[in-house]
Amino acid sequence: VKLLTLARDLRRRKSREKNQLFVAEGVRAVEELLRSRLPIRGALTAPQLMEAPRGAALASTLRDRGVAVEDIAAAEFGSAAETESPQGVIAIAEVPERSFAEIGSDWTGIVLVLDAVQDPGNVGTILRTAAALGAVATVALPGTVDLWNAKVVRSGMGAHFTHLAFSTTWNELDAFRANAGMRLFAADAGGEDIATAKPAARSALVVGNEGAGLSSDARSRADRVVALPLADGVESLNVAVATGILLHSLRS
Amino acid sequence: VKLLTLARDLRRRKSREKNQLFVAEGVRAVEELLRSRLPIRGALTAPQLMEAPRGAALASTLRDRGVAVEDIAAAEFGSAAETESPQGVIAIAEVPERSFAEIGSDWTGIVLVLDAVQDPGNVGTILRTAAALGAVATVALPGTVDLWNAKVVRSGMGAHFTHLAFSTTWNELDAFRANAGMRLFAADAGGEDIATAKPAARSALVVGNEGAGLSSDARSRADRVVALPLADGVESLNVAVATGILLHSLRS
Numbered sequence: 001v002k003l004l005t006l007a008r009d010l011r012r013r014k015s016r017e018k019n020q021l022f023v024a025e026g027v028r029a030v031e032e033l034l035r036s037r038l039p040i041r042g043a044l045t046a047p048q049l050m051e052a053p054r055g056a057a058l059a060s061t062l063r064d065r066g067v068a069v070e071d072i073a074a075a076e077f078g079s080a081a082e083t084e085s086p087q088g089v090i091a092i093a094e095v096p097e098r099s100f101a102e103i104g105s106d107w108t109g110i111v112l113v114l115d116a117v118q119d120p121g122n123v124g125t126i127l128r129t130a131a132a133l134g135a136v137a138t139v140a141l142p143g144t145v146d147l148w149n150a151k152v153v154r155s156g157m158g159a160h161f162t163h164l165a166f167s168t169t170w171n172e173l174d175a176f177r178a179n180a181g182m183r184l185f186a187a188d189a190g191g192e193d194i195a196t197a198k199p200a201a202r203s204a205l206v207v208g209n210e211g212a213g214l215s216s217d218a219r220s221r222a223d224r225v226v227a228l229p230l231a232d233g234v235e236s237l238n239v240a241v242a243t244g245i246l247l248h249s250l251r252s
Numbered sequence: 253v254k255l256l257t258l259a260r261d262l263r264r265r266k267s268r269e270k271n272q273l274f275v276a277e278g279v280r281a282v283e284e285l286l287r288s289r290l291p292i293r294g295a296l297t298a299p300q301l302m303e304a305p306r307g308a309a310l311a312s313t314l315r316d317r318g319v320a321v322e323d324i325a326a327a328e329f330g331s332a333a334e335t336e337s338p339q340g341v342i343a344i345a346e347v348p349e350r351s352f353a354e355i356g357s358d359w360t361g362i363v364l365v366l367d368a369v370q371d372p373g374n375v376g377t378i379l380r381t382a383a384a385l386g387a388v389a390t391v392a393l394p395g396t397v398d399l400w401n402a403k404v405v406r407s408g409m410g411a412h413f414t415h416l417a418f419s420t421t422w423n424e425l426d427a428f429r430a431n432a433g434m435r436l437f438a439a440d441a442g443g444e445d446i447a448t449a450k451p452a453a454r455s456a457l458v459v460g461n462e463g464a465g466l467s468s469d470a471r472s473r474a475d476r477v478v479a480l481p482l483a484d485g486v487e488s489l490n491v492a493v494a495t496g497i498l499l500h501s502l503r504s
Binding site: 131230236242 | 414
């Protein structure tokens, strides 16, 4: 029951950070994990996996790949699962070591910066979007939900395993930016229309908290504060949708 | 307890369609409802509303506006609520009568068409996005989740109450289109880059099911099948994010 204890423990951010491990839950997330190169520490399965679509195939793949699998009762499984109707599969894998160094010096494109974005579903969808639209990296500043939170991983639909996503600080970001000569765009309802923003070879796009919006840290650093013009009487867009539109606009 | 029985009954689509009523749950949704002109049939409140942010103010506003309010016990309230941690307020309001006729004959812009989009959260976010980006209307074809489902309403963040959103059929849409001379764009991963799509004064944008994609009904009618170019190895974007980017691209 060692894997079960570990999986339960990894529901806490502190434990994920200490162990540098995370949990991928559900058929799709574990399939994507197997497709990536991240080392898998082990997996837990429960009987209902055999009834899930592609579940039986996934169970064989896990064994074929030599992953340590513990098959446990549904009730025990439920104590580690974070979904309401668990599909019966959880994998524990290593959080990849990533930093700005991996971007290298020869790049063009957009680095997405999450400044206290808090909803796990939003952050997962944002990572999926950044990966799909070819962002160079996505970095999370303090105050942002842990990128390796199980719900973020699930909403990311596999983006975590291939897209260069990692936590950072303003200090690290400032140092990277000074070196890379990156133009910093910050999203805020009061900003100028993104359509008028001059694209740069290297850009950073900062998106802020769902409720509070852009932080003063981001505002004071921005070369340009940009917005999507919204219809009268509409306050805001969902942060993942807004991020998608802004990324696409800055790219083209 | 009549309102409570009605609220419970309105969890079923059939009941919403028969009664032409829907339920708005939670402080924010009811606030937005009060700001709109939709007639409110009544409201249910539970003790926890007094502890929710802006809850006490909302309770007074309901009474000041002459809405019939029944204050019930938390357990009873829970039997009608559809959220996991109910904030203690539900309002029952009339589904507005809407059709293509309300678009009139003097318009330009984009009509968004949902063709079997099934996730309530996605559809709510899409309505919020369509309203924010100034789409002329959003119409839902059969197979799409009911626009007046409580979760769709909640995710819509008030968009339902002001944005021209309604259910339709291909027959009605075909008739409107023939009359309006609307160019039909359909979104599909295999389509041409949206950046190369010629904007039209009047457009329809069709988005399809999260898993199955574009229906043959949509494909056979499309003037142009459009896509967002995605990075290698990435299968798809979230449908709400994709819709936001496509709407924004077609608009500009």
